[in-house]
Amino acid sequence: MKGEATALASTPRALLHLLYNGARAVDVLEASLDLGLLDALEPGPVTLGELATRHRLVPVRLYKLLDCLESLGLVRREQPTDALESARYQAVPGLRAAAQAVLGPQSLEKDRERYAWHELHGQLPQVLRGERSMPPAAFDWPPRTAEQVAGFEASMAAGLPPILETFRAHRGRLWERGGRVLDVGGGDGTLAAHLASEHPGLHVDVFNLPATEPLVARTRERFGLSPERLGFQGGDFLREPLPGGYDTLCFVRVLHDWPADTARALLVAARDALPPGGRVLICEEFRTPERLAAQFFWSYFLMGVDTCVSRLREVEHYLRVLDETGFKDAEVLPGPFELILAHR
Numbered sequence: 001m002k003g004e005a006t007a008l009a010s011t012p013r014a015l016l017h018l019l020y021n022g023a024r025a026v027d028v029l030e031a032s033l034d035l036g037l038l039d040a041l042e043p044g045p046v047t048l049g050e051l052a053t054r055h056r057l058v059p060v061r062l063y064k065l066l067d068c069l070e071s072l073g074l075v076r077r078e079q080p081t082d083a084l085e086s087a088r089y090q091a092v093p094g095l096r097a098a099a100q101a102v103l104g105p106q107s108l109e110k111d112r113e114r115y116a117w118h119e120l121h122g123q124l125p126q127v128l129r130g131e132r133s134m135p136p137a138a139f140d141w142p143p144r145t146a147e148q149v150a151g152f153e154a155s156m157a158a159g160l161p162p163i164l165e166t167f168r169a170h171r172g173r174l175w176e177r178g179g180r181v182l183d184v185g186g187g188d189g190t191l192a193a194h195l196a197s198e199h200p201g202l203h204v205d206v207f208n209l210p211a212t213e214p215l216v217a218r219t220r221e222r223f224g225l226s227p228e229r230l231g232f233q234g235g236d237f238l239r240e241p242l243p244g245g246y247d248t249l250c251f252v253r254v255l256h257d258w259p260a261d262t263a264r265a266l267l268v269a270a271r272d273a274l275p276p277g278g279r280v281l282i283c284e285e286f287r288t289p290e291r292l293a294a295q296f297f298w299s300y301f302l303m304g305v306d307t308c309v310s311r312l313r314e315v316e317h318y319l320r321v322l323d324e325t326g327f328k329d330a331e332v333l334p335g336p337f338e339l340i341l342a343h344r
């Protein structure tokens, strides 16, 4: 039985049937996760008879649940005889981890429900004609009040684990020589604090808008770091050059927020601030089919927010701009969020 991932649906009509049944499909997956069926199905293959006995489930009912999973392309079935119990199943690789990430307690999708998407729901023709938008009271971009800034930076920090995983996977390569790092647009300093804590030879500063200074101070305190290990440089990268004195400048989920010419200008500013041999690190949600799917909520939501021009770009776009702005030896380091490393 082959276990490789499959397309969600083979035809547009099949996809539309599945989408219409989205709430029921999520119910099927949550039940499968809660019952522990995914733990058994992913190593698989396992027969329906074994699954039903192990989990004390009614075989004829379990068969129908597995039909639902099969129609979603999430399990494969072999039916050696017509007896239900003999049907053998195997989940596609990664299903359990995906179900945990998307439906489990730390689900980003569930967190997104608190945003006012229903302001647009059912109104897309008016939204697209420019007659209706997200009310600023429901979502303001860029964040303006201290409360909005703190809420936004906290939600960014909550999404850092896969980024930290990538940084950790390449720790030897990135930080064995220590040095001074500037995390440009570095949020509330959570990434910088992890880097400083995990690598005693590093000094890390956050460059961010002055309004974020108290947030970085709080992070510094939470991690028990001194200002010598985790510093703050207040500034506006749209209006002033980036500060010098660093070996590495990081742009983590920053460049995608801007039009291409602004993102390019930021890389030029980085080049001008770095010494020869200095490094730039770009960590982004590069545009891939999976990332676009993970971004579906924001593609929908931001139709009503013209002030946000954030967009996913292919990794090749950034590699080309790095080349055009004079960076050398760019390479893509793999991980849950790929990291581009390039040298001045």
Ligand SMILES: C[S@@+](CC[C@H](N)C(=O)[O-])C[C@H]1O[C@@H](n2cnc3c(N)ncnc32)[C@H](O)[C@@H]1O
Binding pocket: 153, 156, 157, 160, 184, 185, 186, 187, 188, 207, 208, 209, 212, 235, 236, 237, 238, 251, 252, 253, 254, 257
């Ligand atoms: C999408 S967030 C990314 C935060 C963080 N790097 C992360 O990945 O969690 C963009 C960051 O850029 C900062 N930023 C936005 N405009 C800026 C500006 N003009 N100058 C400096 N920082 C800015 C924001 O305050 C925020 O921290």
